[in-house]
Amino acid sequence: MRVEVDGAPVEVPEGATLLEAVRAAGARVPTLCFDERLAPFGACRVCLVGVEGQDKPVASCTTPCRDGMRIDTRDPAARRVAGAVVELVLSELPEPPAAHTELAAVARELGVGELRWTGRVHEKRHDMRHPYLALQNELCISCGRCVRICDEVQGAFALTATGRGFEANIAAGIDAGFRDSTCVSCGACADTCPTDAITELSLLALAGTTTEEAQA
Amino acid sequence: MSRNLTALVARHSSLGEPTAVELLAQAVRERGAVVADDVRDVAARTGLPEATVHGIATFYDDLREPRGALDVRVCTGTACFAATGGRHVAELSDGLGLALGERSEDGSVSLGETVCLGFCHCSPAVRVGDVVDAGPQAVARVLSREPRQAAEPQAQSLLAEPVLTRAGDWSGLRRVLAELTPDQLVEEVAQAGVLGRGGAAFPAAVKWRLTRQAPAAERFVVCNGDEGDAGSYIDKQLMEHSPELLLEGMALAAYAIGARHGVVLVRSEYPRSRPALEEAAERARERGLLGPDALGDGIPFDVIVVDGAGSYVVGEETALLACLQGLRGVVSSRPPYPAQSGVRGLPTLVHNVETLCNIPFIAARGAQAYRELSPGATPGSKLVCFNERFARPGVFEIPFGTSVRELCEDVAGGLRDGARLKAVQIGGPLGGILPASLLDTPFDLEPLAAVGCMVGHGSLVGFDEETGMRDLARHLLGFGAQESCGKCFPCRVGLTRAHEMVQGDAAVDRARLEELLEALELGSLCAHGGGMPAPIRSLIAHFPDELGLA
Ligand SMILES: Cc1cc2nc3c(=O)[nH]c(=O)nc-3n(C[C@H](O)[C@H](O)[C@H](O)COP(=O)(O)O)c2cc1C
Ligand code: SF4
Ligand code: SF4
Ligand code: FES
Secondary structure: OEEEEOOEEOOOOOOEEEHHHHOOOOOOOOOOOOOOOOOOOOOOOOOOOEEOOOOOOOOOOOOOEEEEEEHHHHHHHHHHHHHHHHHHHOOOOOOOOOOHHHHHHHHHHHOOOOOOOOOOOOOOOOHHHHHOOEEEEEEOOOOOOHHHHHHHOOOOOOOOEEEHHHHHHEEEEOOOOHOOOOOOOOOHHHHHHOOOOOOEEHHHHHHHOOOOOOOO | OOHHHHHHHHOOOHHHHHHHHHHHHHHHHOOOOOOOHHHHHHHHOOOHHHHHHHHOOOOOOOOOOOOOOEEEEEEEOHHHHHHHHHHHHHHHHHOOOOOOEHHHHOOOEEEEEEEOOOOOHHOOEEEEOOEEEEEOOOOHHHHHOOOOOOOOOOEEEEOOOOOOOOOOOOHHHHHHHHHHOOHHHHHHHHOOEEOOOOOOEEEEHHHHHHHOOOOOOOEEEEEEEEOOOOOOOOHHHHHHHOOHHHHHHHHHHHHOOOOOEEEEOOOOOOOOHHHHHHHHHHHHOOOOEEEEEOOOOOOOEEEEEEEEEOOOOHOOHHHHHHHHHOOOOHHHHHOOOOOOOOHHHEEEEEOOOOOOOHHHHHHOHHHHHHHOOOOOOOEEEEEEEEEEEEEOOOEEEEEOOOEHHHHHHHHHOHHHHHOOOEEEOOOOOOOOOHHHHHHEEEEEEHHHHHOOOOOOOEEEEEEEOOOOOOHHHHHHHHHHHHOOOOOOOOHHHHHHHHHHHHHOOEEOOHHHHHHHHHHHHOOOOOOHHOOOOOHHHHHHOOOHHHHOEO
8 A cells, every 4th residue: 555644655554554654654743642562542642644635633543544645744733733632631730741751752842831721630649559660640641551551461451541531540450559459560551651650669769759658 | 442351241241241330330229339349249240350340430420429328310411501500409419418429428318410311301300219300399309308200201293194203013124024135125224315313424324334244243233322412312212112113223223234132222311211121122022023033034133221320422332332341431443443343342333222213114114205204305304302491392303404493483382481592502512502593594414514503413402591601611511521531632631621711700712712622623532522612612603702702
């Protein structure tokens, strides 16, 4: 199959997504809920691109290529909405994400600086009882990567998404923390988390974050 | 939807066994709340991981809040809002001394909210156990512990002969089994031009062909009985008063696509719908219309009913499929479409209740007769329903193309007590709001779209001059934020921000609001986040001053 990315032709296999085509062409669109080890999820909407002949931008991670498609990674509406979405997501955190995180990098890439939103933010809630893994719920942006990697790659099913709407978050086990769950301490969740909501404790100590014990 | 979790569901429970959602709801009914032991128990019974079951218990309204021995749930839907401006909620809360979501310390009473009990014809509505009381005195009766079951709405057809407001007689199925092959039935439905009545108006035959062609040993017909739209009680009417018609429609769809199993997901806000359907199914089984030879010698078809547990977005088809397998009712991106991978990963045809109720007429009388029901307009007829503000609220079967004015003034008799209609929201919470000045718009897909509205599922919620449009915006966005499934970022955060923008009386920055609406419309994964801006855009266009735009 042949598609065009920003005017440049690229050959992709049957079933490839727009995101795969973009990457094959050496172009870039930012992503937040995407991890190539996992099935595409389509939650963050930061990977929006324009497609010729379609009136609305589409999520590149979940949209399959069709032969002859012309993809525009610089589509103004797509970029505008992606920026607005990242600004919204930053506004749910009580403090800005650490500079080394994927979220902070995507915000820089999209030029999202000063937040204009005030209003509700996530409540601080920490679980520090596991010897290696720390969970800071207020930094969670519900990208689902940790839950999916624990399900799709590790097969441990220790994590779940919780709540809905603005209160959506994640929990280990029956919300009793990693230690009292089926967690096998592989660290895959911490590895994929784009915000440091789940981190390896040693890294957290290096970053000098203060922590308090959670109430289960 | 996690493939591993659906595989676990398929491996551990057979069709018709209670889902994890139903088991958790049972725990709430028995003990007032889900506790950790319930989660472990349900995990053991369903084969699902404990964390997963915990996630399910935190998703649905019915499972999240503690319930007292006396469980009072007040409707916060749009028809009830139009009736009282929300006063009935405050009165109940004051009278019981409980905030929404609270249970008294001794566990004797709890107060929760519920979005639309389907008694929008006599708002405000309050549910106590399985009794739904409604009307101006409902709150007083509930507070004096004497709730009374409210009268059901009336249904009436304005056609020469009713197509939808009738009991089913199975004549369509009988004729089809004798005269048409499955392919011929699909073609008949294509000729009839049936469009889905669940809101998206998608051509039914396209889904039938896709599902029929998907290679699989087994296929499913799923009926979407979630009817989440506040102000709508059309599907409730059909499920409770024409259940045979619905079952016949499902059997016909099953014959066409080659399915052996049908599932109806019924929202828990309608306590009478499931019994009505199950009794009708039992009668049909006795007559051999469902069961081992339903679709011909040795060709089985049967239907089971599964409960929802309180979530608007579960009406979206992928979320519906998750819920009826007992999982969190979260939207999944498509592809795969349900026609490719639905219940248990098998090809599944999902239809709205009313859509399926259209099929028996086509089967009995043919596509041409169906197209003649609404000359020059969308094929078939449509059920609409009106809220309590109107003089003659109820369910009416109408031809497409009738003007909204005729509907509001002639069919529903205008507003009661001589009040003036200020605006009407059509087709549910994701539908635009038509100001009184545009009432001459024909009730059909294109004319309504041209004025920023939609047919949607067919409810007409009228507002009188008492309703402030800023209050309405706050009501709608509060609903939107609360019901967001939380999957995609624009809707999860954006609807909360939009709701915050219209709190209080401070001026609303119009450019900011429109920027946010654009992010919701273009960014959202499903039509919840994508559609919530529509009524707000109507208010911006027609009531900018009341909205307090700056
Ligand atoms: C947020 C949301 C809520 C929905 N709620 C319902 C519903 O309550 N009932 C329904 O039939 N369809 C609902 N739908 C539409 C379904 O996704 C689906 O299109 C429909 O059930 C298909 O049936 P139809 O083709 O017969 O209309 C909803 C869609 C969205 C996005
Ligand atoms: S904890 Fe991290 S990886 Fe998991 S959902 Fe939240 S932000 Fe995503
Ligand atoms: S638009 Fe809202 S309801 Fe729909 S998938 Fe996104 S978060 Fe869920
Ligand atoms: S019963 Fe309250 S809005 Fe329908």
